[in-house]
Amino acid sequence: MVNDCIWRRFSNRFIISTIITRRKFWIISCTGELVLLQYEMLWPFALLLRWAAQSIFLLTILECCAILNTSNMNEKVLVLGVRGMLGTDLGEVFSQAGEVIGLDREEVDVTNGIQLQQVVLGIRPSIIINATGYTDVDGAEGAREAAFILNDTAVGYMVEAAQSVGARLVHISTEYVFSGEKSDGYQEDVPTLPRNVYGESKAAGEKHIVAYDRGYLVRTSWLYGKAPQRGKPRGMNFVDAILAKARDGEALRIVNDQFGKLTSTHDLARAIQGIVHGAYVPGIYHLVNEGVASWYEVACEIVRLANIEVNVQPISSTEYPTRAVRPKHGVLLNTKVPLLRPWQQALLEYLGNA
């Protein structure tokens, strides 16, 4: 990743200065032929030119070294909740770029502020990514306290721990912090207005991050990934659940009046990496695969891509009552960073590997 960036940034300078210092100009003509010019013919400018090229070459090398020294190669990234659905991909993606330490409940209970602080002081990470969360949306309706302890109080502990070592802190939130009544979607700066306990607890947690000057608040939606949500067998994310039912020949009745952006945890992890390793300032980011669809439309696409003949029937939310109210249009708009690829492309890749 770093090497790619450096190559993109410096390749022109490297190539040109190398060619000149090798005392030749290679020019590619329109017809694609290579024309060789001896630049000694241009004397006395040639000597000056070669001297300048050598200086540029050396400076470029020094600049690359400086970047590598301060880059993510030396960054220690701590992923909390590393065995969860998103955490698994974060661990994999970040380990390709440098040092990553992944912990989960077995190693540290993030709701225990003292324990968390000790762990962070021991590791002294430069980046902490919080992929923990109370994610049982319907369960939260009957477990308000538990949801708030993990999604709100623990986030406060994380900010304190990050502060103590000067680390940047990335926290994951959700479209559930919005009511979903705005049919044209939600930009990053729209005030939150949750409609269920899970959303309330996540909105409360967001406040700690926004108040932290090194805090990155990443909202996302409708996640699926190769790792199961913890404690649940593979098949519990929406995509795998639809696949399993379709393969069993079960008729599918799927809600067609809730809209959102289906997002791959792999793509999200890559996008988070792009933010923390790019020159992005702390703030609120919406990272989602692009394209709005209803759950019904997503289900139709899953069975189409998987080539399964099955009847998919659209139904309304009232025909599929849930304990927690869901946003009708939980559509997150990304106005700050490069857009992620369309959800259909990410899904196709996921199904190819399924």
Ligand SMILES: NC(=O)c1ccc[n+]([C@@H]2O[C@H](COP(=O)([O-])OP(=O)(O)OC[C@H]3O[C@@H](n4cnc5c(N)ncnc54)[C@H](OP(=O)(O)O)[C@@H]3O)[C@@H](O)[C@H]2O)c1
């Ligand atoms: N899933 C979605 O569709 C979605 C959408 C938008 C945003 N998000 C947000 O994205 C984040 C990751 O979601 P996910 O679906 O990947 O979650 P997940 O699969 O449930 O993973 C959460 C991880 O955190 C761990 N954890 C829970 N309590 C902990 C504690 N007290 N101390 C340490 N670790 C603890 C869990 O361990 P246990 O299994 O032992 O509890 C689990 O490994 C969450 O903040 C969620 O709110 C998710």
